[in-house]
Amino acid sequence: MIALLTRDMRLAVRAGGGFGLGLAFFLIVVVLVPFGVGPQSALLSRIAPGILWLGALLACLLSLDRIFALDHEDGxxxxxxxxxxxxEGIVSVKALAHWLTTGLPLVLAAPVLGVLLNLPGPGFGWLVLSLALGTPALSVIGTFGAALTVGLKRGGLLLSLLVLPLYVPTLIFGAEVARRGAEGLAVITPLALLAGITCGTIALLPFASAAVLKVNLR
Structure with a gap:
């Protein structure tokens, strides 16, 4: 399992779909938002948690089609x-490799990019916590979507359409944790719901992904 994880991480970086692409997209989103909504500090502070979470979600989406595509192409x-x-173990390792090369760098970069959006000071810790807790669910859900579309030509658009609705609950509760934390409000309820979504996806979706892969490989 460790050898498979190391191999997948190396392939993700060499193929151009690893942390570099995700971080670049994340940076572009955060930099362009002030140009679109204006330089008002109060407005940027209010929308910063949602923008950062949306940018992280879209950045994770960029490399999903590569999770199984390269392995499918070379046999x-x-x-x-x-x-x-x-x-199930193979699928779990694939999801972990995707999170380590895409999700984790986004978690680490989020506080730096939060400065650009004038994120309130109390919100930095809650933003990192929400992303660290929610991005694994994005990788696991994305792995399920990649398993559904493996072997399909131009399956990237279909993958996005399948995965985005499943991402919505994680986005809602993750952004809510960051928003409430930045405003000094109670975060227990959205944090518990976010943790429940992540634990549920990690516990259930690898089995669903494995079943779908077995069907597609027949």
Whole structure:
């Protein structure tokens, strides 16, 4: 499993779909928002949590089609499916590699980019916590979507259409945690719901992704 994780992380970086692309897109979104809404500090402070969360979500979406595509093209996915490793474990490793190369860098970069949007001081810690808790769910859900569309030509658009509705609850509660934290309000309820979504996806979706992959590889 460790060897598979290391291989996937190296492939993600070499193929151009790793942390570099996600961070660049995240930076572009954050930099362009003040030009679109104006330089008002009060307005930027109010919308900063939602913009940062939306940028992180879209950045995670960019590299989803590469999770299984490269392995499918060179035949590695067929070999993995016939290996002694359980398919659920393989899917989980793929999701973890995606989070380490895409989600984790976004979590670490979010406080720096929050300065550009004039995020209130108390909101930085809650923003990092919400992203650290919510981005694993984005990777796991995205892995499920990638499993559904593996082998399809030009499946990137279909993947986006399938995954975006599933991302909405994570986006709502993640942004709400950051917003309430920035305003000094209670965050227990949205934080618990966000944690529940992440735990539920990690517990259930690898089995669904494995089942879908087995069907697609027949």
């Amino acid at each position: 590695s996915l067929d070999l993995l499916a016939t290996s002694p490793l359980p398919m």
